[in-house]
Amino acid sequence: MAGFVLRRLGTMAITMFAVSVLVFLLLEISPGSVATKVLGPYSTDEQRTLWLEAHGYFQPLWVRYGDWLWNFVNGDFGESVRFKVPVSEILWPRLANTAILGLVTFAVMIPVSLVLGVVAGMREGSRLDRAISVTSIVTTSVPEFASAVFLSAVFVFWLDWLPGTSGMAEGFSFRELILPVLVLVIYDMGYVARMTRASMADVMTTPYIRTAILKGLPYGRVIVRHALRNALIAPFTVIMLQINWLLSGVIVVEFFFAYKGFGALLLEASLNQDIFVIEACAMVAVFVAVATQTIADVGYAFLDPKIRFG
Amino acid sequence: MNQRMPSAPARDSAVRRAVRRVALLRESPVAMIGAGIVLFWVLVAVLAPLIAPFEPNATFYPYARPGAGHAGGGTFWLGADMIGRDILSRIIWGARTVLIYAPLATFSAYVLGILMGLAAGYKRGWVDEVLSRLGDVLLSFPVLVLYIIVIATVGASGVNIVIAITVAGAPGVMRIVRGLTLEIGSRDFVAAARIRGEAAWYIMAVEILPNARGPLIVDACLRLGYVTITIGVLGFLGLGLPPPDADWGSMINQARGVAMAFPHMTVFPCIAISSLVLGFNLLADGLREISLRD
DSSP: OHHHHHHHHHHHHHHHHHHHHHHHHHHHSOHHHHHHHHHOTTOOHHHHHHHHHHTTTTSOHHHHHHHHHHHHHTTOOOBOTTTOSBHHHHHHHHHHHHHHHHHHHHHHHHHHHHHHHHHHHHTTTSHHHHHHHHHHHHHHHSOHHHHHHHHHIIIIIISOOSOSOOOOTTSOOHHHHHHHHHHHHHHHHHHHHHHHHHHHHHHHTSHHHHHHHHTTOOHHHIIIIIIHHHHTHHHHHHHHHHHHHHHHHHHHHHHHHTOOSHHHHHHHHHHTTOHHHHHHHHHHHHHHHHHHHHHHHHHHHHHOHHHHOO | OTTTSOOHHHHHHHHHHHHHHHHGGGGOHHHHHHHHHHHHHHHHHHTHHHHOSSOTTOOOOTTOOTTEEOTTSOEETTOBOTTOOBHHHHHHHHHHHHHHHHHHHHHHHHHHHHHHHHHHHHHOHHHHHHHHHHHHHHHTSOHHHHHHHHHHHHOSOHHHHHHHHHHHHHHHHHHHHHHHHHHHHTSHHHHHHHHHTOOHHHIIIIIIGGGGHHHHHHHHHHHHHHHHHHHHHHHHTTOSSOSSSOOHHHHHHHHGGGTTTOTHHHHHHHHHHHHHHHHHHHHHHHHHHHHHHO
């Protein structure tokens, strides 16, 4: 088990290294364009040369990459071109906001989708199962921005129950969180529910469940004590991998509702060519994605007795 | 030469086989509904110049509500946008945009992914190792983050969107093709072809790939739906095709500021894109059901 965890951590480190090379090459391969982005399109050649000189851009590519990586690992992400402050000063508060959004989304999405998936998978092919399956296809077909539009049209424009933006201008407000969370939950729920359903339906056909039912145990007890324990292993992995999807979803939702989160920051930075903010956001996003993938793999191995004792 | 020109009876049976395969759709109502929705949008896209009531880029009556009449004749059935362009006409022409770019991007992701997957699964060894690791790295990006940094670097245009979707989509296709190739590659008929002395490309293209088509067709439908969403999202985020041509995502982006007062500007394009994606997803679901039944 310890060897497995170490191997997974090693893979994670290698992946992060490769990602950092990719991000660096994509954004910084040509020093001239970096200088233009930092100093603006109306800077003179002389200004750009001076800036490049002062920031060590005339060194070979691999030296520049080494310096960049070293600063990055030490938490120095450079300075935002647009806000003229260190990137970390903007990044961490934004990331905290997104973490709140993500946590609330998961707190709602996980119980709802697990219950739906289990109920649907308990009696495969029943009318309830069909209804839940069709609903989950529909909800995963509606892109996040579309359900944001639909929900706003109903709850903001028509009923006027909820605020249409979530800028949190007067401090934290739970009401402003409702629509963004709802949009994310609707989109992600279908997939988790379908995976849970498949896993549950699989377990329900195993001989040990049939035995438990035939020996006369109450049906509820068979579900809770026997079926769920095995049926919920696969959804655990799916839910962890869902964090990767959520990182895409928050970009759309934060942009739509003007929520001051990490995804909106990445998008604003890329629309404004704020290069060091883009780099920092991209690296943080991939780090979160890779870390959750690693946790999913290790957790799966830990939960599944076949692997744990194997 | 002879290979390129199939004789008449061979072509006939190929057509008949295709017809029979399409007729299989009748076995699944879900697939039929999905195919119907997709076909509807394909027809709308093809017939756009004939059925669109107005010029999609011409400006008439800003902020017209749905159903408002036009002084010069005609009705804005779905209203008009901030600068007075007819929304119904833009949705009709927008179907063209999405039904050109989504299949194009999906197809090019498939070509690259199939080449990589066949190479990795058939050659194995270091080729497999390198390609699989590369795929893992690309797949570890949250996909929208990858699109945003690529498009922010190379700029938003039709070609760049296709390139970004190809790069982001190919690793997923590669994984599936690699798995199928590993499985099919161990069958007897592949060994027989190898003993016959066939070239590696021949075995991959003629022996392995046609036998992997079932799961790939289902995956392609799902991926088409997903790419449709992606193109919509990029347009919505302001990273889509340059204006003024109609594209559903960009319509929503442009109307975002006034959407709270004039929801018709955003709601109808959203219905359009959601229904098309639903069509692809239902088709994929139905096809999977049919393929599991055999």
